[in-house]
Amino acid sequence: MEARVVEPVVVLGLGRFGRSVAAALTREGCEVLAVDRDPELVRQISAQVTMAVQADVTSKEALAQLGVGEYTRAVVAIGDNVESSLVCALVLKEDFKIPEIWAKAINAQQAKILRKIGVTEVISAPSTSRPSTGSPTRACRCSARGSASGSPTSRR
Numbered sequence: 840m841e842a843r844v845v846e847p848v849v850v851l852g853l854g855r856f857g858r859s860v861a862a863a864l865t866r867e868g869c870e871v872l873a874v875d876r877d878p879e880l881v882r883q884i885s886a887q888v889t890m891a892v893q894a895d896v897t898s899k900e901a902l903a904q905l906g907v908g909e910y911t912r913a914v915v916a917i918g919d920n921v922e923s924s925l926v927c928a929l930v931l932k933e934d935f936k937i938p939e940i941w942a943k944a945i946n947a948q949q950a951k952i953l954r955k956i957g958v959t960e961v962i963s964a965p966s967t968s969r970p971s972t973g974s975p976t977r978a979c980r981c982s983a984r985g986s987a988s989g990s991p992t993s994r995r
Contacts, residue, residue, distance in 0.1 A: 845869055847889075847907075848912045851896040851927050851933050853880040856943055857916030861888045864914075875903065899925040908935040915942035915958070919948050924958070932957045 845868050846851045850861040852954050853875035861873045861884055871888040874879055878893045885891040888949045894901040896917065907913070917924040924942060941960045944950035 845912055847872065847873065849907055849910045849915060849927055850888075850914045850916055850989060851875075851908055851931075852915060852917035852924075852943075853877070854916065854918050857914070858915055859888075860914050863909075872901075872907075872910070872920070873877045873906065897923050897930065899930050902930060902935065907931070907937075910935075910937060913937050913941070918943055918945060921945065924949065925952055928953055928956050929959055939983050949952055 847870035848864050849872045850857055850864070851874050853861065853873055857873070857875070857891040858880070861871050864871050865888050871890075873881070873884050874894050874896055876893060876895050881891045881893045884914050892905055894905060896902070896915075902908075915924055915928050915931070917927060924944075928940060928942050938959075940958045941954045941962060942958045943962045944953055947963075950963050953961050964973045
């Protein structure tokens with residue numbers, strides 16, 4: 840039997856969308872670090888993910904303390920605060936050099952800025968231009984060791 844290598848994913852923002860993504864990724868077998876500044880949202884998801892933490896997702900220092908720089912995949916699931924979403928994505932890309940970032944956009948302008956920041960995939964609301972081509976659970980890459988598909992992925 841081939842061993843599977845599961846990439847851990849950090850999910851930042853735990854509103855309805857973030858909680859849904861975090862739970863789906865966990866069901867797919869991913870290790871999930873779920874982060875939000877609202878302690879109630881953290882409490883709601885804590886039993887469903889590997890680890891849930893209350894922290895400011897726009898703070899480089901707070902994210903560094905959580906070890907976010909060790910992750911290769913992130914989902915920015917901040918919905919109603921465009922500024923926080925953009926700052927979070929920028930910190931992940933520029934400061935932590937996370938290679939794969941998926942981010943939710945609530946309007947076309949936010950989606951455009953997220954793409955310019957270098958976000959891998961923008962998950963857009965139906966009214967925004969260029970809707971997403973995939974599911975956020977694709978942020979969890981599972982591969983079999985020694986499979987024909989190539990070498991296993993590993994944590995950075």
